[in-house]
C-alpha cells in the first residue's frame with residue numbers, strides 16, 4: 483500500500499509536497515529556483531540486497547530499501563489494520579513518554595493509551611522511546627532484525643543500552659526537530675509515512691543549519707531550504723509502508739510525519755562502520771557518554787575487536803552476513819575522510835583498522 487503523499491512526491495520530485503508542507507512550516511518553502519536541486523537531492527528507494535546495504539554503510543551513504551526483511555514477526559500483522567488492532571489491544575501497564583503538539587510537552591501513556599491518542603483525528607503526538615526488548619512488543623517485532631552484524635546487541639551494557647530498539651508512533655503534522663544521534667539510524671515503516679531531511683552535521687553547522695544536540699538552541703533549530711539544498715551532503719526522502727532507511731551517524735536529520743505512522747527504529751554499528759563510529763566519538767565526543775570522555779569509543783572498539791577476531795576464522799557465509807565484502811571500501815573511505823589526520827593515537831582503532839584490512843583480503 484503506497485500513501486498518497488508518496489505517489490504525489492513521485493510525480494513531481496517533491497516540489498508540490500514541500501510547498502504544501504510549507505503552509506504549516508514555512509522553513510520548508512522552496513524557491514522556484516530550488517526545483518532542480520530538490521530533484522537531485524532526493525534519495526530514491528532501491529530493492530534490498532546485502533551488498534547494497536553494506537556498501538552504503540561502508541561509504542557512509544544513506545540507503546532506503548523497499549523490501550528489507552520486515553521486523554514484524556507475524557506476516558498477518560504486516561497489514562496495517564491488523565497491527566493497529568494488535569497494539570491497541572495491549573493490556574501492558576508500563577507507560578512511555580509521549581510528546582504532544584508541536585512543542586515538546588510530555589505525558590506518560592500505556593501502549594493502549596498511545597494507540598487511542600494516535601487514532602484521534604487531528605491529534606499531534608509522537609513516541610520515539612518505547613523499548614521493544616524486554617516487553618510485550620518482543621512478540622510483535624523481531625529483536626534480531628539487524629542480526630548478526632549489529633555489534634550493539636553483544637556489547638557491554640554501556641553500549642547495549644544505546645541500541646534503543648524502539649517502537650515509533652507519530653501522527654500527521656508531528657515534527658522531530660533537527661538533531662543527530664550517536665549511532666547510525668535504522669527505521670522501518672509499518673504504516674504511514676514520514677519525510678526525512680538529512681545532511682552532514684558539521685557541513686550543516688557551518689552553513690548555519692542548527693542541530694539541537696550539537697549547539698544550544700532556543701525554540702526550534704534554525705533551518706531553511708535554500709541553505710539545506712546548498713549542502714553537498716543534502717538529501718531527503720519519504721519513508722512509506724514496508725520501507726526501511728539506514729542513515730549514517732554523521733547525518734543530522736529533521737523528520738516530518740506526513741501520514742499517521744507506526745514503525746520500528748534501532749541504532750546500529752557493524753564492522754563496516756565501526757571505524758567511522760569510534761573515530762567520530764573520539765573526535766567529536768559521544769553524545770551519550772556519561773563516564774570518561776572517549777570511554778564509549780574504547781568499549782565499542784573492544785567489542786568490535788572481539789567480533790573481528792571471530793570473523794578471521796569464520797566461514798565465508800558468516801563473513802558475508804557480517805558485511806565483510808564491504809570492508810575494503812570501508813577502510814578506503816575511512817582513510818580518505820578529511821578529519822582522519824586529526825585523530826588522536828588510539829591503539830585499538832589502529833588494531834581494528836589492521837584486522838579490517840586483513841579481513842578485506844581474505
Ligand SMILES: O=C(O)CCC(=O)C(=O)O
Pocket residue numbers: 608610650652657658663667668669676735737738747
Ligand atoms: O521518526 C521521527 O520523527 C524521528 C526519528 C529519528 O530521529 C530517529 O530514528 O533517529
Ligand SMILES: [Fe+2]
Pocket residue numbers: 661662663667735
Ligand atoms: Fe534521530
